[in-house]
Amino acid sequence: MLQLQVLRENKDAVCQALKKRNFDAESILDTVLELDEKRRSIQAKLDNALAESNKLSKEIGMLYKSGKAEEANLLKAKTAELKESSKQLSEDLNEAAEALQQNLYQIPNVPHQSVPAGNSDEDNEEIFREGDVPKLNEGALPHWELAKKYGLIDFELGAKITGAGFPIYKGKGARLQRALISYFLDKNTDAGYFEVQPPLMINEASGYGTGQLPDKEGQMYHVQEDDLYLIPTSEVPITNMHRGDLLAEKDFPIAYTGYTPCFRREAGSYGAHVRGLNRLHQFDKVELVRIEHPDASYKALDGMVEHVKDILRDLKLPYRILRLCGGDLGFTAALTFDFEVFSTAQDRWLEISSVSNFETFQANRLKLRFKDKNGKSQLAHTLNGSSLALPRVLAGILENYQTEDGIKIPEVLKPYCGFDIID
RNA sequence: GGAGGAAUGGCAGAGUGGUCGAAUGCGGCAGUCUUGAAAACUGUUGAGGGUCACACCUCCGGGGGUUCGAAUCCCUCUUCCUCCGCCA
Structure with a gap:
């Protein structure tokens, strides 16, 4: 959620920057500023009414004390009127504030200046490429064939007990998955990330905090009985650990890593590209979350990118890094780098990590602030990145490391x- | 599931109808002393809205109510703690 003050002061610049996302903000920004104006004017009226009534109350108290009950009763009649009008004003205020909030929720984050304009993933900008694509023997197989051939993953059995997109990992497949999780966590904690195991379900407030609600309501599994959501990523519970916090500058940097399963409804996905491990309803992911001082957040983002690079070098997988264009950028992100591993057997790039800076967009919703040097509270910056998403790394390993x-x-x-070796 | 107790500023913790946004301690910030640091001492220090700046308004877990007036009384919800029961 963007800060009202920023919108008030830089409406045109915000509007211009949002065009990179192909988001025409003109009319919604006008609405927001109008509602803001309205809210403030009602607030001023309400404040005056309340001030008057506070004053009268004090006078009444004094009069009672000095035994002038009759005069006190006269003033009481006055307060009754004020009460009526302030009640009405208070309702109007709530209405305006609610409308303002709903509109603010509709506006995506302002892209960083380095974000290229563009409409789709085809306009993303490749900024780095590394690693050799292996030469595979004749008849190299895609991972779903390999998984079947070596008995590593059973998609049909998962479909039987749950549904499509809920595979069962078996034997060496399960062990390799567990190995990857342990390796990622060790790598991250060695780099200074603090390991946590968060809940796999979140409440509504957490969903709003990191921006999954109301924007991506339909993407999450919702347990209606208890009004809880299954996490689509551990970014949500981990970042929300600091919801409402007022930090000190010395608390920075805050860096977490966590492994969790992730659950996504992926409504509307179909076709060959969702085969095998490419797109699942339940998958494992090791996540990085950072909370940073605004002055340090972009340096931290670069650090996260370097860290993920390091992991992919370790694994000796060919990969590239993309700077997402405005049209492909997530709702809450200001700048995102996607990592893609080249799957030789599928002859395509698979997204395995997404590293983003949200600047104050999430922090504003989370009310996640810190005290700066002048004793003023200001919003922190939040960042996160995958290190890494397991299924596609697994796919990449199976496909790139296959031999006769x-x-x-x-x-x-x-x-x-x-x-x-798996044989 | 049953019975009790509790929720107050960054933290701990007083406060049971009016001058309480709230004692005190810790922490933070500024200063004195010191070569420097620590200790000690002095001052300062809740958040949000609003204003050019003041004024002013709101906030004592959330929501509602009583009252001229609520941190304080009533209702309700949530969460936490203790005891009992059940249990991986």
Whole structure:
């Protein structure tokens, strides 16, 4: 959620910047500023009424004390009128404030200046590429074939007990997945991230805090009986740990890592690109979350990008980094770098990590602030990134490491796996 | 599931109808002392709205009510704690 003050002072600049997202903000910004104006004018009237009535109350108290009950009763009659009008004003105020809030929720984050304009993923800007694409033998298979051939993942069995998109990992497949989780967590904690295991369900307030609600209501599984949502990413519970906090500057940087399953309804997905591990309803992910001083957040973002690079170098997977264009940028992000691994057997790039700076967009909803040097409270910056999303890393490993003898295990994972080939 | 107790500023913790946005301690900030630091001492320090700046308004878990007036009384919801029961 954008800050009202920013909108008041920089309406045109905001409007201009949102065009990169193909979001025409002109009319909604006008509405917001109008409602803001309205809210403030009602507030002023209400404040005056309340001030008057506070004053009278004090006088009445004094009069009673000095035994002048009759005069006190005269004043009481006056307060009754004020009460009536302030009640009405208070209702009007709530109405205006609510309308203002609802409109603010509709406006996406302002893209960082470096974000290129564009409509879709085709306009994303490749900024880095590294790693050799292996030359595979004739008849190399996509991962879903490999998973079947070596008995690593059973999609049909998962479909039987739950539905499509809920696979069962088996044997060495399950072990490799567990190895990856352990390796990622070790790598992250070594880099200074503090490990947490958050809840897998969140309440409504948390959903609003990080921006999944009301924007992506339909993307989350909702448990109606208890009004809880299954997390689409651990970004939600982890970032919300600091909802409402007023931090000190010395608390920065705050850095977490956590492993959780993630649940996404993925309504509307279909086709060959959702085959196998490419798109699931339940998948595992190790996440990074940072809370930073505004002056340090972009440096921190670069640090996260370097960290993820380091992991992919370890795994020796060919990858590239994209700077997302305005049209592909998430609702809450100011700047996002996507990491994609090249899947040789599928001959396509698979997104395996997304690293973003949300600046104050989430913090404003979360009321996540800190005291600056002058003793003023201001909003912190929040960031997050995947390190990494498991299924597509698994797909990338299976496909890129396949040989005629079987699937080799990347060197760094061998200690975690306890075997060095799947055959 | 049953019975009790509790929720106050960054933290701890007083406050049971009016001058309480709220004692005190810790923490933070500024200063004195010191070569420097620590300690000690002095001052200062809740958040949000509003204003050019003041004024002023709101906030003592959330919502509602009583009253001229509520942190304080009543209702309700939520959360936490203690005891009992059940349980991976």
